[in-house]
Amino acid sequence: MNFSGEIINWYQLHKRDLPWRNTTDPYIIWLSEIIMQQTRVEQGTPYFNRFAETFPTVSDFASATEDEILKLWQGLGYYSRGRNMHHTAQMVMEEHAGYFPNKYSELLKLKGVGEYTAAAISSFSNNEAQAVVDGNVFRLLSRYFGIDTPINTGAGKKLFTVLANELMDKNQAGTYNQAVMEFGSLQCKPVNPNCSVCPLISSCQAYQQSRIQELPVKLKAKKVRNRFFNYIVLKREDQFLIHKLQSNDIWQNLHQFPLIETEFATDASNIIQSENFTSQFGNKIILKKVHQPVKHLLSHQKLHAQFIEIEPNVDYKSIPKNYFFAGEQVLKELAQPKLIFEFLKKFF
Numbered sequence: 001m002n003f004s005g006e007i008i009n010w011y012q013l014h015k016r017d018l019p020w021r022n023t024t025d026p027y028i029i030w031l032s033e034i035i036m037q038q039t040r041v042e043q044g045t046p047y048f049n050r051f052a053e054t055f056p057t058v059s060d061f062a063s064a065t066e067d068e069i070l071k072l073w074q075g076l077g078y079y080s081r082g083r084n085m086h087h088t089a090q091m092v093m094e095e096h097a098g099y100f101p102n103k104y105s106e107l108l109k110l111k112g113v114g115e116y117t118a119a120a121i122s123s124f125s126n127n128e129a130q131a132v133v134d135g136n137v138f139r140l141l142s143r144y145f146g147i148d149t150p151i152n153t154g155a156g157k158k159l160f161t162v163l164a165n166e167l168m169d170k171n172q173a174g175t176y177n178q179a180v181m182e183f184g185s186l187q188c189k190p191v192n193p194n195c196s197v198c199p200l201i202s203s204c205q206a207y208q209q210s211r212i213q214e215l216p217v218k219l220k221a222k223k224v225r226n227r228f229f230n231y232i233v234l235k236r237e238d239q240f241l242i243h244k245l246q247s248n249d250i251w252q253n254l255h256q257f258p259l260i261e262t263e264f265a266t267d268a269s270n271i272i273q274s275e276n277f278t279s280q281f282g283n284k285i286i287l288k289k290v291h292q293p294v295k296h297l298l299s300h301q302k303l304h305a306q307f308i309e310i311e312p313n314v315d316y317k318s319i320p321k322n323y324f325f326a327g328e329q330v331l332k333e334l335a336q337p338k339l340i341f342e343f344l345k346k347f348f
Protein backbone atom coordinates (compact mmCIF):
# COMPACT_ATOMS: atom_id res chain seq x y z
CA MET A 1 0.00 0.00 0.00
CA ASN A 2 1.30 3.50 -0.78
CA PHE A 3 1.77 6.38 1.71
CA SER A 4 -1.71 7.91 1.35
CA GLY A 5 -3.38 4.47 1.40
CA GLU A 6 -1.63 3.58 4.69
CA ILE A 7 -2.53 6.92 6.23
CA ILE A 8 -6.21 6.76 5.21
CA ASN A 9 -6.44 3.17 6.40
CA TRP A 10 -5.01 4.13 9.77
CA TYR A 11 -7.38 7.12 9.96
CA GLN A 12 -10.49 4.99 9.41
CA LEU A 13 -9.49 2.88 12.41
CA HIS A 14 -8.23 5.56 14.80
CA LYS A 15 -9.87 8.91 14.03
CA ARG A 16 -11.46 10.93 16.82
CA ASP A 17 -15.13 11.77 16.54
CA LEU A 18 -14.88 15.58 16.46
CA PRO A 19 -18.03 17.69 16.02
CA TRP A 20 -16.79 19.59 12.95
CA ARG A 21 -15.98 16.37 11.10
CA ASN A 22 -19.65 15.55 10.59
CA THR A 23 -20.39 18.46 8.30
CA THR A 24 -19.51 19.81 4.87
CA ASP A 25 -20.73 23.32 5.76
CA PRO A 26 -17.74 25.58 4.94
CA TYR A 27 -18.82 28.13 7.57
CA ILE A 28 -18.76 25.55 10.40
CA ILE A 29 -15.43 24.17 9.14
CA TRP A 30 -14.02 27.71 9.03
CA LEU A 31 -15.12 28.26 12.66
CA SER A 32 -13.39 25.08 13.77
CA GLU A 33 -10.21 25.77 11.81
CA ILE A 34 -9.70 29.29 13.13
CA ILE A 35 -10.44 28.25 16.71
CA MET A 36 -8.17 25.19 16.54
CA GLN A 37 -5.26 27.31 15.29
CA GLN A 38 -5.23 28.80 18.77
CA THR A 39 -5.30 25.78 20.95
CA ARG A 40 -5.34 22.02 21.41
CA VAL A 41 -8.45 20.05 20.46
CA GLU A 42 -9.46 19.32 24.08
CA GLN A 43 -9.36 22.99 25.03
CA GLY A 44 -10.75 24.29 21.76
CA THR A 45 -13.79 22.01 21.46
CA PRO A 46 -15.90 23.83 24.11
CA TYR A 47 -15.11 27.13 22.33
CA PHE A 48 -16.14 25.64 18.99
CA ASN A 49 -19.40 24.33 20.50
CA ARG A 50 -20.21 27.71 22.04
CA PHE A 51 -19.56 29.57 18.78
CA ALA A 52 -21.52 27.05 16.66
CA GLU A 53 -24.47 27.18 19.07
CA THR A 54 -24.49 30.96 19.46
CA PHE A 55 -23.91 31.67 15.76
CA PRO A 56 -25.25 28.69 13.77
CA THR A 57 -24.95 30.58 10.46
CA VAL A 58 -22.53 33.10 9.02
CA SER A 59 -25.36 35.62 9.03
CA ASP A 60 -25.73 35.23 12.83
CA PHE A 61 -21.99 35.70 13.22
CA ALA A 62 -21.91 38.78 10.99
CA SER A 63 -24.71 40.51 12.87
CA ALA A 64 -23.18 39.97 16.33
CA THR A 65 -21.32 42.85 17.97
CA GLU A 66 -17.55 42.71 18.22
CA ASP A 67 -17.86 42.66 22.01
CA GLU A 68 -20.07 39.55 21.85
CA ILE A 69 -17.50 37.78 19.69
CA LEU A 70 -14.55 38.82 21.82
CA LYS A 71 -16.39 37.72 24.93
CA LEU A 72 -16.89 34.20 23.51
CA TRP A 73 -13.29 34.26 22.30
CA GLN A 74 -12.02 35.26 25.75
CA GLY A 75 -9.16 33.03 26.88
CA LEU A 76 -8.13 31.83 23.41
CA GLY A 77 -5.48 34.54 22.89
CA TYR A 78 -4.54 36.16 19.55
CA TYR A 79 -7.65 38.35 19.75
CA SER A 80 -7.01 39.86 16.33
CA ARG A 81 -8.16 36.51 14.90
CA GLY A 82 -11.52 36.89 16.61
CA ARG A 83 -11.84 40.39 15.15
CA ASN A 84 -10.76 39.18 11.69
CA MET A 85 -13.46 36.51 11.83
CA HIS A 86 -16.05 39.19 12.37
CA HIS A 87 -14.82 41.13 9.31
CA THR A 88 -14.77 37.93 7.28
CA ALA A 89 -18.35 37.05 8.20
CA GLN A 90 -19.48 40.55 7.21
CA MET A 91 -17.56 40.28 3.94
CA VAL A 92 -19.27 36.95 3.18
CA MET A 93 -22.65 38.60 3.72
CA GLU A 94 -21.79 41.54 1.46
CA GLU A 95 -19.78 39.91 -1.31
CA HIS A 96 -21.09 36.33 -1.37
CA ALA A 97 -24.75 36.94 -0.50
CA GLY A 98 -24.32 35.02 2.75
CA TYR A 99 -22.96 31.83 1.10
CA PHE A 100 -19.64 30.95 2.67
CA PRO A 101 -17.20 30.17 -0.20
CA ASN A 102 -15.91 26.61 -0.55
CA LYS A 103 -13.35 27.14 -3.34
CA TYR A 104 -9.66 27.51 -2.48
CA SER A 105 -9.12 30.63 -4.63
CA GLU A 106 -12.20 32.39 -3.17
CA LEU A 107 -11.34 31.44 0.39
CA LEU A 108 -7.84 32.91 0.06
CA LYS A 109 -9.40 36.35 -0.48
CA LEU A 110 -11.04 36.30 2.96
CA LYS A 111 -9.39 38.14 5.82
CA GLY A 112 -7.49 35.84 8.19
CA VAL A 113 -7.66 32.87 5.79
CA GLY A 114 -4.22 31.74 4.62
CA GLU A 115 -3.13 28.83 2.46
CA TYR A 116 -3.51 26.23 5.19
CA THR A 117 -7.04 27.28 6.18
CA ALA A 118 -8.17 27.64 2.57
CA ALA A 119 -6.86 24.14 1.79
CA ALA A 120 -8.59 22.70 4.85
CA ILE A 121 -11.98 24.31 4.18
CA SER A 122 -12.02 23.63 0.42
CA SER A 123 -10.97 20.00 0.78
CA PHE A 124 -13.22 19.15 3.76
CA SER A 125 -16.31 20.85 2.33
CA ASN A 126 -15.80 20.42 -1.41
CA ASN A 127 -13.17 17.69 -1.79
CA GLU A 128 -10.94 20.15 -3.66
CA ALA A 129 -7.45 18.71 -4.16
CA GLN A 130 -5.40 21.17 -2.09
CA ALA A 131 -3.05 19.59 0.43
CA VAL A 132 -2.98 20.99 3.96
CA VAL A 133 0.46 21.63 5.42
CA ASP A 134 0.30 22.33 9.15
CA GLY A 135 2.76 21.52 11.94
CA ASN A 136 1.58 17.89 12.04
CA VAL A 137 2.12 17.42 8.31
CA PHE A 138 5.56 19.11 8.38
CA ARG A 139 6.65 16.75 11.16
CA LEU A 140 5.32 13.58 9.57
CA LEU A 141 6.76 14.28 6.10
CA SER A 142 10.07 15.49 7.49
CA ARG A 143 10.47 12.28 9.50
CA TYR A 144 9.07 9.83 6.97
CA PHE A 145 11.27 11.13 4.14
CA GLY A 146 14.22 12.11 6.37
CA ILE A 147 14.19 15.75 5.15
CA ASP A 148 16.17 18.24 7.23
CA THR A 149 15.25 21.48 5.42
CA PRO A 150 14.01 23.82 8.20
CA ILE A 151 10.20 23.85 8.19
CA ASN A 152 9.93 27.53 9.16
CA THR A 153 11.73 28.88 6.07
CA GLY A 154 10.34 29.81 2.66
CA ALA A 155 12.28 26.97 1.05
CA GLY A 156 10.98 24.48 3.61
CA LYS A 157 7.37 25.55 3.21
CA LYS A 158 7.62 25.25 -0.57
CA LEU A 159 9.29 21.87 -0.49
CA PHE A 160 6.81 20.32 1.95
CA THR A 161 3.80 21.83 0.18
CA VAL A 162 4.87 20.35 -3.17
CA LEU A 163 5.51 16.99 -1.53
CA ALA A 164 2.18 17.00 0.32
CA ASN A 165 0.32 17.73 -2.93
CA GLU A 166 2.15 14.93 -4.74
CA LEU A 167 1.27 12.43 -2.02
CA MET A 168 -2.38 13.41 -1.80
CA ASP A 169 -5.07 10.98 -2.97
CA LYS A 170 -6.89 13.40 -5.27
CA ASN A 171 -10.07 11.33 -5.32
CA GLN A 172 -10.52 11.68 -1.58
CA ALA A 173 -8.75 14.94 -0.86
CA GLY A 174 -10.79 15.81 2.23
CA THR A 175 -10.30 12.43 3.86
CA TYR A 176 -6.59 12.39 3.00
CA ASN A 177 -6.07 15.83 4.56
CA GLN A 178 -7.98 14.89 7.72
CA ALA A 179 -6.02 11.65 7.88
CA VAL A 180 -2.56 13.13 7.47
CA MET A 181 -3.20 15.75 10.16
CA GLU A 182 -4.71 13.21 12.55
CA PHE A 183 -1.80 10.85 11.95
CA GLY A 184 0.69 13.60 12.80
CA SER A 185 -1.29 14.61 15.86
CA LEU A 186 -1.93 11.16 17.41
CA GLN A 187 0.61 8.78 15.91
CA CYS A 188 3.73 10.70 14.79
CA LYS A 189 3.62 12.98 17.85
CA PRO A 190 6.28 15.62 18.54
CA VAL A 191 7.60 13.72 21.57
CA ASN A 192 7.53 9.90 21.87
CA PRO A 193 5.88 9.01 18.54
CA ASN A 194 4.19 5.58 18.58
CA CYS A 195 6.71 4.00 16.21
CA SER A 196 6.24 0.46 17.54
CA VAL A 197 2.66 0.37 16.22
CA CYS A 198 3.20 2.60 13.16
CA PRO A 199 2.15 1.21 9.76
CA LEU A 200 4.94 3.26 8.12
CA ILE A 201 7.78 1.93 10.27
CA SER A 202 9.50 -0.17 7.60
CA SER A 203 9.87 2.76 5.20
CA CYS A 204 10.22 5.68 7.67
CA GLN A 205 13.66 7.25 7.17
CA ALA A 206 13.79 8.89 10.59
CA TYR A 207 13.05 5.58 12.30
CA GLN A 208 15.42 3.55 10.14
CA GLN A 209 18.26 6.06 10.63
CA SER A 210 17.50 6.81 14.33
CA ARG A 211 16.93 10.52 13.57
CA ILE A 212 13.47 10.95 15.13
CA GLN A 213 14.71 13.44 17.75
CA GLU A 214 16.45 15.56 15.09
CA LEU A 215 13.45 15.95 12.79
CA PRO A 216 11.79 18.19 11.86
CA VAL A 217 14.44 20.95 11.88
CA LYS A 218 13.24 24.39 12.94
CA LEU A 219 15.26 27.63 12.98
CA LYS A 220 15.40 29.39 16.33
CA ALA A 221 12.40 31.59 17.11
CA LYS A 222 12.54 35.35 17.61
CA LYS A 223 13.80 36.61 20.99
CA VAL A 224 11.12 37.01 23.64
CA ARG A 225 10.51 40.57 24.82
CA ASN A 226 10.04 41.12 28.57
CA ARG A 227 7.42 43.71 29.58
CA PHE A 228 6.50 44.96 33.04
CA PHE A 229 2.82 45.74 33.58
CA ASN A 230 1.57 47.45 36.74
CA TYR A 231 -2.21 47.26 36.91
CA ILE A 232 -3.98 49.74 39.16
CA VAL A 233 -6.96 48.05 40.81
CA LEU A 234 -9.43 50.66 41.99
CA LYS A 235 -12.68 49.30 43.42
CA ARG A 236 -15.47 51.64 44.43
CA GLU A 237 -18.81 50.34 45.71
CA ASP A 238 -18.32 46.92 44.07
CA GLN A 239 -17.31 48.44 40.75
CA PHE A 240 -13.86 48.40 39.14
CA LEU A 241 -12.25 51.18 37.16
CA ILE A 242 -11.51 49.83 33.66
CA HIS A 243 -11.03 51.02 30.09
CA LYS A 244 -11.16 49.67 26.58
CA LEU A 245 -7.80 49.22 24.84
CA GLN A 246 -7.65 51.29 21.68
CA SER A 247 -4.04 51.14 20.52
CA ASN A 248 -2.51 48.66 18.09
CA ASP A 249 -0.64 46.97 20.89
CA ILE A 250 -1.73 43.56 22.21
CA TRP A 251 -5.39 43.00 23.20
CA GLN A 252 -6.92 45.77 21.10
CA ASN A 253 -10.59 46.38 22.04
CA LEU A 254 -10.44 44.26 25.20
CA HIS A 255 -11.03 45.76 28.64
CA GLN A 256 -8.51 46.03 31.43
CA PHE A 257 -7.58 47.98 34.56
CA PRO A 258 -5.56 51.20 34.22
CA LEU A 259 -2.04 50.16 33.29
CA ILE A 260 1.33 51.70 33.99
CA GLU A 261 4.06 49.99 32.01
CA THR A 262 7.62 50.28 33.26
CA GLU A 263 10.96 49.26 31.77
CA PHE A 264 11.87 47.08 34.76
CA ALA A 265 10.14 45.47 37.73
CA THR A 266 9.25 48.44 39.96
CA ASP A 267 8.03 48.66 43.57
CA ALA A 268 4.36 49.59 44.00
CA SER A 269 5.41 52.49 46.29
CA ASN A 270 7.48 53.94 43.42
CA ILE A 271 4.67 53.39 40.92
CA ILE A 272 2.19 55.46 42.96
CA GLN A 273 4.70 58.30 43.18
CA SER A 274 5.45 58.31 39.45
CA GLU A 275 4.15 61.14 37.30
CA ASN A 276 2.26 58.73 35.11
CA PHE A 277 0.29 57.62 38.17
CA THR A 278 -0.21 60.95 39.97
CA SER A 279 -1.39 62.64 36.78
CA GLN A 280 -4.23 60.11 36.59
CA PHE A 281 -5.10 59.55 40.25
CA GLY A 282 -3.62 62.38 42.30
CA ASN A 283 -0.88 62.23 44.92
CA LYS A 284 -2.70 61.32 48.12
CA ILE A 285 -3.16 57.67 47.38
CA ILE A 286 -3.13 54.94 49.99
CA LEU A 287 -1.96 51.49 48.95
CA LYS A 288 -4.42 48.79 49.91
CA LYS A 289 -2.72 45.61 48.73
CA VAL A 290 0.06 44.57 46.39
CA HIS A 291 -0.51 41.10 44.95
CA GLN A 292 2.23 38.59 44.15
CA PRO A 293 3.55 39.30 40.62
CA VAL A 294 2.36 36.88 37.92
CA LYS A 295 3.96 35.93 34.61
CA HIS A 296 1.95 35.64 31.42
CA LEU A 297 3.41 34.28 28.18
CA LEU A 298 2.42 35.45 24.72
CA SER A 299 4.00 34.27 21.48
CA HIS A 300 6.93 36.71 21.56
CA GLN A 301 6.38 38.53 24.83
CA LYS A 302 6.70 37.64 28.48
CA LEU A 303 4.51 39.85 30.65
CA HIS A 304 5.44 40.39 34.29
CA ALA A 305 2.25 41.70 35.84
CA GLN A 306 1.81 43.31 39.23
CA PHE A 307 -1.67 44.16 40.53
CA ILE A 308 -1.69 47.16 42.85
CA GLU A 309 -4.91 47.73 44.78
CA ILE A 310 -5.45 51.28 45.97
CA GLU A 311 -7.99 52.90 48.26
CA PRO A 312 -10.71 54.79 46.36
CA ASN A 313 -9.57 58.19 47.74
CA VAL A 314 -8.39 59.31 44.31
CA ASP A 315 -8.73 62.63 42.56
CA TYR A 316 -11.67 61.71 40.30
CA LYS A 317 -11.33 64.88 38.24
CA SER A 318 -7.97 63.79 36.84
CA ILE A 319 -9.02 60.27 35.84
CA PRO A 320 -8.81 59.90 32.03
CA LYS A 321 -12.15 60.39 30.28
CA ASN A 322 -12.19 56.95 28.65
CA TYR A 323 -12.01 55.14 32.01
CA PHE A 324 -15.25 53.95 33.56
CA PHE A 325 -16.53 51.89 36.49
CA ALA A 326 -18.02 48.44 35.83
CA GLY A 327 -19.73 46.07 38.23
CA GLU A 328 -19.88 42.28 38.11
CA GLN A 329 -22.74 42.08 35.60
CA VAL A 330 -21.12 44.48 33.15
CA LEU A 331 -17.74 42.78 33.51
CA LYS A 332 -19.37 39.49 32.56
CA GLU A 333 -20.40 41.02 29.24
CA LEU A 334 -17.07 42.67 28.40
CA ALA A 335 -14.12 40.79 26.94
CA GLN A 336 -10.95 41.00 29.00
CA PRO A 337 -7.44 39.55 28.56
CA LYS A 338 -7.04 36.22 30.37
CA LEU A 339 -4.61 37.89 32.78
CA ILE A 340 -7.37 40.24 33.98
CA PHE A 341 -10.31 37.87 34.18
CA GLU A 342 -8.24 35.26 36.01
CA PHE A 343 -7.19 37.89 38.54
CA LEU A 344 -10.83 38.95 39.04
CA LYS A 345 -11.95 35.32 39.35
CA LYS A 346 -9.29 34.58 41.95
CA PHE A 347 -9.55 37.61 44.16
CA PHE A 348 -13.07 39.05 43.83
Ligand code: SF4
Nearest residue numbers: 188193195198201204
Ligand atom coordinates in the same frame (compact mmCIF):
# COMPACT_ATOMS: atom_id res chain seq x y z
S1 SF4 B 1 7.79 5.28 12.40
FE1 SF4 B 1 7.67 6.76 14.07
S2 SF4 B 1 8.68 8.60 13.28
FE2 SF4 B 1 8.19 7.29 11.52
S3 SF4 B 1 6.20 8.00 10.79
FE3 SF4 B 1 5.82 6.32 12.21
S4 SF4 B 1 5.51 7.31 14.19
FE4 SF4 B 1 6.49 8.82 12.84
